[in-house]
Amino acid sequence: MSHTQTLIENRPPSVAALFLERVAATPDAEAYRYPVPRTSGEGPDAWKSLSWAQTAERVNAIAAGLIELGVRPEERVALASSTRVEWILADLGILCAGAATTTIYPQTNADESAYILSDSQSRVLIAENAEQVAKAVEKRAELPELTRVVAVDATGVETDDFVISLAELESRGAARLEKDPELIKERVSAITKDQLATLIYTSGTTGRPKGVRLPHDSWSYMAKAIAATGLVTGDDVQYLWLPLAHVFGKVLTSGQIEVGHVTAVDGRVDKIIENLPVVQPTYMAAVPRIFEKVYNGVAAKARAGGGAKYKIFQWAAGVAREYAKVTQDNFRRTGTASAPFGLRTKHGIADKLVYAKIREAFGGRLRACVSGSAALAPDIGYFFSGAGIHILEGYGLTESSAASFVNPGEAYRTGTVGKPLPGTEVRIADDGEILLRGPGIMQGYHNLPEKTAEVLEADGWFHTGDIGELSDDGYLRITDRKKDLIKTSGGKYIAPAEVEGRFKAICPYVSNILVHGADRNYCTALIALDEAALTAWAAENGLEGKSYAEIVATPAAVEMVDGYVQQLNEGLQRWQTIKKFRLLPRDLDVEHGEITPSLKLKRPVVERAYKHLIDEMYEGAREA
Structure with a gap:
């Protein structure tokens, strides 16, 4: 048995436990960066940092505050907010209290939000701002289980017995911890691996959303498995903008806690282009639409520069694709990403004219991007690969805690989603459907035993609904959704x-x-x-x-x-x-x-x- 295998098998029962280990190991290291929007004048936002010790102080206060509100282990606390540092602090606070997080997208309307709050029997809602608070207050009569709403940004929010601010929750928690300093350690040590940690409602393409039940063990496994791939190190700076209500964003927070690198958090999609040169990330995850937008933007800029500029761009794009295909192919056969002299020369010229500018736009230090959630067009993948922006496609579902497959670093292959994470098994059914089994797989759909039985076999194999094929050396290619063929x-x-x-x-x-x-x-x-x-x-x-x-x-x-x-x-x-x-x-x-x-x-x-x-x-x- 390999060292990696042992590490994954001897994992602690929860990410809450991993978090306490991380804080003890590197209290003074930087954990998170977040923007403080400018109130006046132009120019980029200023960024502030939290060390792991400062993060723990706030997380523990939130956890103790929730316990003070009467939240018991495995009870649900909902989180309706866009991606911001408080989302992560609140989620960790919920987990450290032994409770479970129900995620709600901020775009969800009042009816669907009420459905999720009611179906999950959430006791407390942590809401981002006045707009999110209003949805819950409007539907309060339909939500007898909901005892409190906590506003992250209380601007314009009327507080009362039912609605309090996050600052108030944290001060109540801090007061509780003064009386009972071991409270959080005790709660965390009582968490078992099968205890519910997260209830993520899939924005289903049909019908009401289904609540996917993910236990603490899924996130602990994901954290260890991501670290075992070697794709991220303690020196990395991650730029995190993905919606944290989505499993892809959420899994990135687990990997970071295990590895201990810096994460810069800002969910404002319209700020990505402005933030990248400031944050200078070494890796970031995105969905294909972002890479398509960047590609189209670069092409449009070249076209606006006149015929000659556009011709140069088209030539450089062709060279990038050819270079990526040749180097990936050679790496697969010989273990070195080499290219013939003539192509290297053309690539060098195209790099000076086009690719270097693209890398600068991403902050200049990007080692790799992880792309998931939908298929990336191979031609766009090859273009970026040849331009020195390495896009590692991955694959997973909400039901499999997001990351079941990812491309292995240098040996990545555009057009595939890479290899299974250590500890995850894969099988292709007779009709081509991809089946998965492993610690990342959900316990089932909340309150929907028949729906669970449709996709989850008694021996743990999960039916993904995707069609794919495995190469001889274990790379998976997704060919389509079973129901979309x-x-x-x-x-x-x-x-x-x-x-x-x-x-x-x-x-x-x-x-x-x-x-x-x-x-x-x-x-x-x-x-x-x-x-x-x-x-x-x-x-x-x-x-x-x-x-x-x-x-x-x-x-x-x-x-x-x-x-x-x-x-x-x-x-x-x-x-x-x-x-x-x-x-x-x-x-x-x-x-x-x-x-x-x-x-x-x-x-x-x-x-x-x-x-x-x-x-x-x-x-x-x-x-x-």
Whole structure:
């Protein structure tokens, strides 16, 4: 048995225990950085730091404050907030009190928030601000279990017996700890590995969200397994902006506690570009949409710089892809990422002209990015790889505590999600479905035994609903969602995600694309464009000052997109080609429920909303 295996098998029962170990080991080391928004003037925000000891002081006060409010082990405390340092402090406080965190996205409306609070029987809600507090107060009559709301930012919040501020909770906790200094240590040492730690409601693409029950052991295992991959070290600086209500964001906090590196936390997506040069992270995790946006932004900038600049960019992008493919292939065969002299020379020139600027935009110190939550188009992955931004794709689900697979450092392979984490088993079923087993797998869906039985076998194998294939040396490639595979009326199977990914790598203006063709005799697409890129294009084409909806209605815009669709079709099998498409009158968004807060497309919602456009594309199709 390897040393790694032993480490993972002899893990403590909870991340709360790992947290206390971390604080004892490196009390004075920097743990978190967070922005303090400027009240006046221009310029970037100032950043403040917390050491592990300072973090523990606040975490212990929150934990003791919750105990003071009567929260007992395994009882649920809900957290409705965007990503900020207080989210992490509150989550650790809940865990150290022996309670369990229920996560709620801040974008969730009052009805769905009330459903989650009620289904989880949450006793306390920690809410980010006045807007989040208002949702709970509005639904208070429907929530008899909810005894308190704690406001992180109490600006504009009326406090009373029911609503208190986080500062008040912490001061009550601190007073309790003065009387009972061993309280938190005792609570943490009483936690067992099977005790519920987190209840994450999946923003299901259909129906009510389901609460996924993850025990303390899942996070302790994830922390140890992430450390065992060797991908992160104590010297790293992580930039964390992902929604922490999502399992992908949450797992990053466990790995950090085990390894002890610095994490800079700021969930404001519109601040990413401004923050990267300030934070200068060595690694960060993101979803594919972010890399697509950066790629489209770089392409649009080059195009705006005139024909010659755009030609140079296109040449450099081609060199990057070729270089990435050759070096990855050579690494796989020989163990060194080498390239022939001619290609190295071209790559060196392209680096000075294009790639160096891209790396600077990411802060200049980025060793690797981890991408998950949806498939990254391989062409975009190869582009960044060749430009020196190494994107390690990973794979996992809420039901598997997020990280079941990740690409191994230098040996990463674009287009795959890498190898299983130490301690996780994988099997491919006869129909191609990926099955997983290991300590990261959920205990089941909260209050839904029938739904649990549909996906979780008695011997622990979990049915992911994804289709994939394993290489001889253990790399997993996801080919599609089992339920998203479409079969044309001609009997051909098509993986829409593959066609959509290719289009995103070809068309720099696309934001979202949905390929349709189930039980039809040809494929069609609904395409939403990126507003910023489209506006720039419109200005160059005599359509300045027009709104998004007006631009996409013009023949010129349709013709422009048609050119990219033709280019896409050249590389596809005949039955995969897009015969017709429609441009949507606006981009898809979270508010309309068309994409999840982690930026995944909700196909059924989009297909329902734009049924008239889909029907129009198939009118008279019987003759086609």
